[in-house]
Amino acid sequence: MRGTFGGASTALALLFSTSAYAQESEDPALDIGATYRVDLSGVAADGRKMRSFGLDDLNIEANGDLERLVGWKGASFHVDVLNNLGDRPNDVAGTLQGVDNIEVASPKLRLYEFWLEQKIGGATTLRAGLYDLNSEFYASDASGLLLAPAFGVGSEIAATGPNGPSIFPTTALAVRIEQRFGGVGFARVALLNATAGALGDDRGSALDFHHGALLIGEVGLEKDGNKLAVGAWGYSQKQDDIVETDGAGDPVRRKARGAYVLAEKTLGGQDGPFATSLFVRAGISDGKTTPYKGGWQAGVLATHVVPGRDDSQVSVGVNQAYLSKGYRDLLRGDGISTAAAENAVEFTFSDKLTKFLTLQPDLQFIWNRGGDRDAQRVTVATLRATLEF
Secondary structure, eight states, X not given: OEEOOTTHHHHHHHHHHHGGGOOSSSSOSEEEEEEEEEEEEEEEOTTXXXXXXXXXXXXXEEEEEHHHHHOOTTEEXXXXXXXXXXXXXXXXXXXXXXXXXXXXXXXXXXXXXXXXEEEETXXXXXXXXXXXXXXXXXXOGXXXXXXXXXXXXXXXXXXXXXXXXXXXTBOEEEEEEEEEETTTEEEEEEEEESSOOOTTSTTOOOOSOTXXXXXXXXXXXXXXXXXXXXXXXXXXXXXXXXXXXXXXXXXXXXXXXXXXXXXXXXXXXXXXXXXXXXXXEEEEEOSXXXXXXXXXXXXEEEESOBTTBTTOEEEEEEEEEEEOHHHHHHHHHTTOOBOSEEEEEXXXXXXXXXXXXXXXXXXXXXXXXXXXXXXXXXXXXXXEEEEEO
């Protein structure tokens, strides 16, 4: 096993120390908890023997009701500190979208989220601070068990921005407002710094809006595990074209924008035996400023799948990331026979063995990895252990 777990003992010590903050109340004014994930992955690519990797993810979160704590009516806060260590299995897998949603390019301790929320009336909330847009935008609960990053947020937006958009593992300053309608309808919009960066990142905190802003909005209906939503996003300043240059050899500047739609449907109720949720999502982009012109993901999540084991779950997902013409031209320039899309399918099972320990075996198959039509299929086998306190 090739792994980097120098911080594992420290992380576990931090986890156990958080249990001292357990609250007796069902709805405490201050709630502090932690989640620690460890992935052991094997990657078989290019006809070679499977190589092994280890990586981890520690989240320490605090949520507080500021009205009960300090008398600030209608206000609350959220803080999330993130630490990632370990290897990079996608260096061997060679995919465009990634194979593990806790893999990071630069392992380190970060301030991940830190925002305040203010209620305005009975149906409106305002958030401000460091904020992960995928916590509310382009989010589908039914795809949440799957490990491939494409099931978190669409790749056509994940690949945008000078330092990526405000998603895991690097967030940005943001203001988000949400309005609820009739108990089922919602509309939300957020303005985020186009340059992501927080304490602990390589570039440090991005406190100015030198590269402009990312504007994203979503409207939809959701109730009892069912959801239908549409969203759109765009940058206030033009972004570099990935291929075309001007007379001086500088990248042509383009408007970066896109849209998406997602739907979830629960069958047989949320709590019954073998309760099932279906999901489908699709997104498009300008096709000039990223390797993607669009993509889609679909799948199913079934819960209570093992008799007598209420926490047992199984999920299957498929996804395709369609490559932009410009990116395919770049690949052809390197002598690669290009495919229209990178394709993947994932199978996973999860069960909580004890009050704080969940095990999840996972298997992924990827075709046309990196947009290469001639690339051999990649197989990724992962065992995830999750500790929650």
